[in-house]
Amino acid sequence: MAREKTPFTLFCYKFRQRKTALVAGIFIVLLVLTALFAPLIAPYDPFQTDYSLSMQVPSLTHPAGTDIYGRDILSRIIYGSRISLAVGLTSVFVGALVGVTLGLLSGFFGGFLDGLIMRTSDVLFAFPGILLAIAIVAILGPGLVNVVVAVSVFSMPTFARIVRGSTLTLKESLYVRAARSIGASRKRIMFVHILPGTLGGVIVYFTMRIGTSIITASSLSFLGLGAQPPTPEWGAMLAESRDYIGVADHMSIYPGIAIFLTVLFFNLFGDGLRAALDPKTK
Amino acid sequence: MRLRKLIPACMALVLSMTAPVYAAGTKDITYAAESTVKSLDPHDTSDTYSGAIEKAVCQGLMGFDKDMKIIPMLAESYTFNDTATQFTFKLRKGISFHDGTPFNAEAVKTNIERMMTGKYKRSSLMKPVKEVVVVDESTIQFNLKEPFGAFLNTIAHPGTLMISPKAIATYGDEVSKHPVGTGPYIFEEWVPGNFLKIKKNPNYWRGTVKVDTITFKPVPENGARLAMLRAGQAHYIFPMPAELLKVAEADSKIDVITMPSIIARYLVFNTRYAPLADARVRQAINYATDKQAIINIAMGGAATELDSVIPPNLQYYKKQKPWPFDVAKAKALMKEAGYEKGFEVVFMSPTVSNRLRAMEMVQQQLQQIGITGKIESMDVASYYKKLESQKVDDKEIIPFIGSMGWSASTGDADWGTRPLIATEAFPPANANYGFFSDAKVDGFIAAGLASANPEVRKKAYGDLQDYIWDKAPWGYLYTDSLIAAKSKKLKGIYPMADGAFSVEEAELAD
Numbered sequence: 001m002a003r004e005k006t007p008f009t010l011f012c013y014k015f016r017q018r019k020t021a022l023v024a025g026i027f028i029v030l031l032v033l034t035a036l037f038a039p040l041i042a043p044y045d046p047f048q049t050d051y052s053l054s055m056q057v058p059s060l061t062h063p064a065g066t067d068i069y070g071r072d073i074l075s076r077i078i079y080g081s082r083i084s085l086a087v088g089l090t091s092v093f094v095g096a097l098v099g100v101t102l103g104l105l106s107g108f109f110g111g112f113l114d115g116l117i118m119r120t121s122d123v124l125f126a127f128p129g130i131l132l133a134i135a136i137v138a139i140l141g142p143g144l145v146n147v148v149v150a151v152s153v154f155s156m157p158t159f160a161r162i163v164r165g166s167t168l169t170l171k172e173s174l175y176v177r178a179a180r181s182i183g184a185s186r187k188r189i190m191f192v193h194i195l196p197g198t199l200g201g202v203i204v205y206f207t208m209r210i211g212t213s214i215i216t217a218s219s220l221s222f223l224g225l226g227a228q229p230p231t232p233e234w235g236a237m238l239a240e241s242r243d244y245i246g247v248a249d250h251m252s253i254y255p256g257i258a259i260f261l262t263v264l265f266f267n268l269f270g271d272g273l274r275a276a277l278d279p280k281t282k
Numbered sequence: 283m284r285l286r287k288l289i290p291a292c293m294a295l296v297l298s299m300t301a302p303v304y305a306a307g308t309k310d311i312t313y314a315a316e317s318t319v320k321s322l323d324p325h326d327t328s329d330t331y332s333g334a335i336e337k338a339v340c341q342g343l344m345g346f347d348k349d350m351k352i353i354p355m356l357a358e359s360y361t362f363n364d365t366a367t368q369f370t371f372k373l374r375k376g377i378s379f380h381d382g383t384p385f386n387a388e389a390v391k392t393n394i395e396r397m398m399t400g401k402y403k404r405s406s407l408m409k410p411v412k413e414v415v416v417v418d419e420s421t422i423q424f425n426l427k428e429p430f431g432a433f434l435n436t437i438a439h440p441g442t443l444m445i446s447p448k449a450i451a452t453y454g455d456e457v458s459k460h461p462v463g464t465g466p467y468i469f470e471e472w473v474p475g476n477f478l479k480i481k482k483n484p485n486y487w488r489g490t491v492k493v494d495t496i497t498f499k500p501v502p503e504n505g506a507r508l509a510m511l512r513a514g515q516a517h518y519i520f521p522m523p524a525e526l527l528k529v530a531e532a533d534s535k536i537d538v539i540t541m542p543s544i545i546a547r548y549l550v551f552n553t554r555y556a557p558l559a560d561a562r563v564r565q566a567i568n569y570a571t572d573k574q575a576i577i578n579i580a581m582g583g584a585a586t587e588l589d590s591v592i593p594p595n596l597q598y599y600k601k602q603k604p605w606p607f608d609v610a611k612a613k614a615l616m617k618e619a620g621y622e623k624g625f626e627v628v629f630m631s632p633t634v635s636n637r638l639r640a641m642e643m644v645q646q647q648l649q650q651i652g653i654t655g656k657i658e659s660m661d662v663a664s665y666y667k668k669l670e671s672q673k674v675d676d677k678e679i680i681p682f683i684g685s686m687g688w689s690a691s692t693g694d695a696d697w698g699t700r701p702l703i704a705t706e707a708f709p710p711a712n713a714n715y716g717f718f719s720d721a722k723v724d725g726f727i728a729a730g731l732a733s734a735n736p737e738v739r740k741k742a743y744g745d746l747q748d749y750i751w752d753k754a755p756w757g758y759l760y761t762d763s764l765i766a767a768k769s770k771k772l773k774g775i776y777p778m779a780d781g782a783f784s785v786e787e788a789e790l791a792d
Contacts, residue, residue, distance in 0.1 A: 051578075054579055224633035239635075246505065247525060
């Protein structure tokens, strides 16, 4: 007897077929575990300085070497994963929450509200993402919290637009009409009938966006606008070490690899999700 | 490592495509600098780099030698009265500007009176001047409003270089793009943001100039500057990044030149914040900072410990006994002051990598005596804006320990102290950002200005330095060393202590 193909089993099947996405998924799980258990995994205190160990090349005692103040780079990268994940996830989550709500309202009610929300989004779209983030941080002042705000603001319009698009379609679908004809309230239609239908696109974009957010947050820290020293943020670590490229390459290579792999795997994971959720692929 | 060689090589390749092609047989030098030229009007320039290029084209009555000692340039000799209110200069004869206009007392008057209009960035240098009088063809006299003992230094400052009166008449304020002076080089071409070229003055009054042209190029990226030098695309680079010293020293075609600057680096304490108003706390901080470690790590070794309130290359400097690194003593002082448990501050620094590194180390070290807090870094302009925007009667007090640096480009003790620790220098008037105030200090500073007699001034500034050292208005850190690097073929270009440089004696071997 053939197993019944629910959308979920179909999704799992399709997702497993994409090996890269699977690898990415495993990496992300490991990354999350690393972040959660950083104090147990990290071999040293990431803030412990020892000037006599300044800029040691990687060795058995310090697998990724030490930075200019003699701090263990591996430990700092491990602790840094907490910051990057926290900033990436919260900023996208806040962006998604606000964006989805606005998109839903915009698509469902249309008219003036729709115009207002969409034109505001257009204004935000007109700025290149990083520039907008720099402008926001410049107004709010440097610091990680403000980076989260900045990245959320520029994630918002895309979420709003994705949700608005699917809301417009779903609003006219038969089952929504049917729900309306039996007298379901607008609230019920919006949240019970339309919202779940828009989530597929949101989830894919959410995953893809985490990578972008991490790199934006790191860029801001690299420019000195985000995490302040001695926070072991990856971008800030790169900023600290860039003067020493050619003399102590390991100080920039390892944080660089951390950013690179994290962003790459979040994007591959998102890509896998997109393919698996797309009804056109088999 | 292969990568180390690859990166500079790639940079050099890219740069070589933009390099100018010179005719064979001429001696052409390329100077790669971090900064861009902002103006060529000496009276309207506030940055050291533009000022240094102006000094190759224009000259002043007085100037500085390699060691920041004042030497006569266009003036032959000078006299002054006892009250430091009248200065008379005898001018050299037979010198002409590049456009043929003769240099004489009338030309000096035109220049000084142009500055006295108050329209230019360096007009403030002429603030003490009441009038300037032409005594005869080769004698000029300055009458001052009040005693100003540091006036010779003012006249030696690059802001008072002489421009040809004819050029001023022809170009007006556009003279900033067409400087005409009496110097060893004649201005040739300037494409702002791209390059600036000067050529040999064949009739230079002090002797033969040995190179044909010098081209100044802005190369802001540290690694690229060094790569250009290594690839032979530049003959001289400044500043040479201390972090890459190892790379430069390993190259047999390159010489590294290191010299102490007149830049004082220190921690400014907001004395309006109660704990930092206590001299014992400030002394504790001086004991608790490991200056040598900061120099080695944050500055790559390119600095020397600050051992007076002004750096050694300033006039009237008097060496003091350095504060040893002694955490136990620091803790005892904190206890005595009643801050055994410590307190919180904000560590503020501009986002300039070596200054931020130094501040990070200060933060790490002060934890040991219980002074903790976050580092707040921002770009240079916002940083100084924030410091300058404080007022003495503000309700809100920022409890900061800030990163400070000061280059006294008149080479005189007055400019190295008055703007930083005098009561009159509270922001916004000047740079006493920590609101340090001490009547005795103000007295010494006034005494130093009341005479132009070197002995009197030496005593005043000597007493000032002895008195203030233990008061610890600042956390004394270090004096930067200036590092330049040059091709071994090049001789005679050297950095000056104020961050400028001299190209007059440049020579290039084949």
